[in-house]
Amino acid sequence: MSVLASLTDTPSTTIPVARPFVGAEEEQAVIEVLRSGWVTQGPRVAEFEQKFSSYVGCKHAVGVSSCTTALHLALIALNIGAGDEVICPSLSFIATANSIAYVGATPVFGDIDLATYNLDPHCIEALITPRTKALLVVHQIGLPAEMNALAQIAQKHHLAIIEDAACAIGSEYAGHLIGAPVGTMACFSFHPRKVLTTGEGGMITTSDTAIAERLRRLRQHAMSLSDVARHNAKQVVTETYDEVGFNFRMTDMQAAIGITQLGRLDSFLARRRHLAARYTAALQHLPWMITPAVPANCRHNFQSYMVRLIGDHAKNRDAIMQQLLEKKISTRRAIMAIHRELPYRSPAWDRSLPHTNLATDTGLILPLFHQMTETEQDYIIESLQTIVL
Numbered sequence: 001m002s003v004l005a006s007l008t009d010t011p012s013t014t015i016p017v018a019r020p021f022v023g024a025e026e027e028q029a030v031i032e033v034l035r036s037g038w039v040t041q042g043p044r045v046a047e048f049e050q051k052f053s054s055y056v057g058c059k060h061a062v063g064v065s066s067c068t069t070a071l072h073l074a075l076i077a078l079n080i081g082a083g084d085e086v087i088c089p090s091l092s093f094i095a096t097a098n099s100i101a102y103v104g105a106t107p108v109f110g111d112i113d114l115a116t117y118n119l120d121p122h123c124i125e126a127l128i129t130p131r132t133k134a135l136l137v138v139h140q141i142g143l144p145a146e147m148n149a150l151a152q153i154a155q156k157h158h159l160a161i162i163e164d165a166a167c168a169i170g171s172e173y174a175g176h177l178i179g180a181p182v183g184t185m186a187c188f189s190f191h192p193r194k195v196l197t198t199g200e201g202g203m204i205t206t207s208d209t210a211i212a213e214r215l216r217r218l219r220q221h222a223m224s225l226s227d228v229a230r231h232n233a234k235q236v237v238t239e240t241y242d243e244v245g246f247n248f249r250m251t252d253m254q255a256a257i258g259i260t261q262l263g264r265l266d267s268f269l270a271r272r273r274h275l276a277a278r279y280t281a282a283l284q285h286l287p288w289m290i291t292p293a294v295p296a297n298c299r300h301n302f303q304s305y306m307v308r309l310i311g312d313h314a315k316n317r318d319a320i321m322q323q324l325l326e327k328k329i330s331t332r333r334a335i336m337a338i339h340r341e342l343p344y345r346s347p348a349w350d351r352s353l354p355h356t357n358l359a360t361d362t363g364l365i366l367p368l369f370h371q372m373t374e375t376e377q378d379y380i381i382e383s384l385q386t387i388v389l
């Protein structure tokens, strides 16, 4: 459904930055679960996990309630806790650092490479101390981080890698999908702002069977038997609870939506890549912005399309956003910088993260979603090309 008939019209409703794509198949899948009598984590979660792990090419996938809870469990599964340090980018959604804080560890912020908005491998070694246990690497807005260089550093210093792949379903690095074993675990989000949604939800992939089994217990109060196993038992069974666990379960309603969305994923990716390429072709020569660059060994899923405003134009970011809003085009400021928020704020971080500061002050996220028509996109492009700076 287009909100725009021609380029000369202002749309009748504002073009959003993002919009989830769910259809009649998702509705039907939820109804079937509701009628089945099994609504929380059960057969549909198991099926979603199996399909997800074979899609990304990893031995195990463990469904959870969000990417935030996925990251939290991943850190516990590596026995990271009080007194430990974990290196992560500050240019990320705050959940990245919060997950480290939940286990009592300290996030140590590395600066980014301005070309990719991902952790700059060159800044990592200076941050490593005897307390450092892991790198929490983010594939920001879906562009894979420089994993070869980061994995070499991790190996040299005996650090684990957890991938915050919240935005990165379908993205590829060096010929494999994100989620295939590179880090010890990769954590995905199915929030509506991401490429594939289940309303809320998350997934952890790992090739380590012992870790997968521990994650499955931890998400369910550390219970030694799953609900399904108890339900199917032919004899009376007694479960035990051998550590402090959580209720981080995904529901079968969410999993049923996820299974349907996974079937649509290749079309989601193709559409996003097509629209992103149209943006880049039209906007790359504008003198006041930098369009996203994708390294040759990566494929981006374009969970978001972020440009950066150059020089003095960055100071006009809010005015540019306001002009676009008056033309009924929503935009968002760049990815946040976690070190500027109260729980993590310090003058030392502010001095040591110049690229992060620049990216968060100058980035602008443009609308990109599956249903966006080319007419709508042309209207956005023309509005940007004719903006009064």
Ligand SMILES: *Cc1c(COP(=O)(O)O)cnc(C)c1O
Pocket: 066, 067, 068, 069, 092, 093, 095, 096, 138, 140, 164, 166, 167, 188, 189, 190, 191, 201, 202
């Ligand atoms: C969205 C996001 C999260 C949080 O995902 P939820 O599923 O909402 O918990 C974590 N990290 C990054 C980088 C994100 O973009």
